[in-house]
């Protein structure tokens with residue numbers, strides 16, 4: 191059996207925009223190519239939104255109808271739903287077999303109907319979530335298992351709960367729609383699933399969601415990310431990889447792919463504008479776009495060009511007239527320009543900030559300083575100051591000894607007064623802070639001596655007037 195595989199059609203993307211037709215045109219390419227196969231499976235994000243406009247829905251139905259009337263010798267012979275109340279529409283088991291899951295863009299809260307489920311109700315496809323559809327052609331059976339898109343945080347749990355198991359005596363395909371560690375769509379996706387979490391024993395595992403194609407092998411299982419059929423946001427990785435439809439031959443176990451030729455080309459240009467002025471940047475952007483357009487003269491539809499301007503500039507350039515550049519190419523390309531410029535000033539500020547963090551004191555040491563100041567102002571015995579510092583260093587035993595040795599002498603409570611005539615020239619002073627005046631040197635000296643040796647004496651011993 192030959193299984194056609196596509197994902198992330200995103201019907202209705204940029205509806206009413208310049209790229210309104212892109213998702214549907216790409217899907218027609220899928221229909222044409224898939225009609226040479228026996229079955230079509232779709233790994234989620236068929237629609238770009240949970241509640242598509244009826245106009246979008248009508249367009250989608252036209253495409254599915256077109257697929258449905260293509261000839262196939264394969265038939266969906268059985269659908270095993272987890273929930274026995276969710277019996278599939280028998281119409282969905284007739285015509286060209288289409289089996290799908292829903293993705294992140296279609297997922298809705300419990301009790302609501304999402305657009306892929308609606309297509310099943312209408313009889314165009316079978317929608318799986320923890321379910322299995324069995325397809326048969328000339329006596330050969332293939333099981334297609336599906337887990338629709340769930341929030342990344344629950345993915346691992348859902349996989350453990352549903353625990354898809356390959357069926358005996360046939361080839362088994364599993365479809366899902368998540369990021370997997372090492373295969374992440376958005377930087378903030380935070381997948382809970384790892385390749386090791388994927389169930390064993392499947393011949394092919396198909397993962398939607400990620401918009402650029404990738405094929406790998408996990409043991410005896412082929413792991414396929416078909417990628418999207420249309421470009422939504424222009425990303426660097428995605429722009430470099432063509433859009434495909436895949437074919438899996440269940441007899442040979444081989445995977446093939448065909449480019450979807452009608453797809454609008456996408457280009458990602460990164461430009462270092464370091465040291466340039468606003469005017470020079472604008473000129474450089476124009477020349478880069480012009481060059482790209484010459485390279486792809488026969489691209490068909492106006493290509494998508496995303497220019498990302500990076501680098502260090504001398505001043506904060508606000509108005510570069512880049513909007514004008516976008517308009518300038520409006521008939522030849524769909525241009526977007528992103529500025530990621532930084533000025534020398536900003537870099538200096540950033541470096542200063544980083545240095546400040548690097549050299550900054552710990553919270554404990556700041557706390558100790560504040561406490562020292564407060565204690566001094568409150569004229570409490572100086573041991574308290576030591577105590578705070580010792581505690582700040584986490585030396586509990588030492589602190590305990592100090593507390594035990596403390597004799598609060600009323601006479602000496604006024605540390606400022608008694609300190610007044612102490613040694614002014616103490617080169618061993620720990621502190622070099624401006625705020626620390628001479629009469630604290632003794633304290634510091636004492637603290638130091640405590641650190642290096644045994645704690646002995648009290649404030650009275652140490653603060654004796656000469």
Ligand SMILES: [Mn+2]
Pocket residue numbers: 198235293295399400401418
């Ligand atoms: Mn998607």
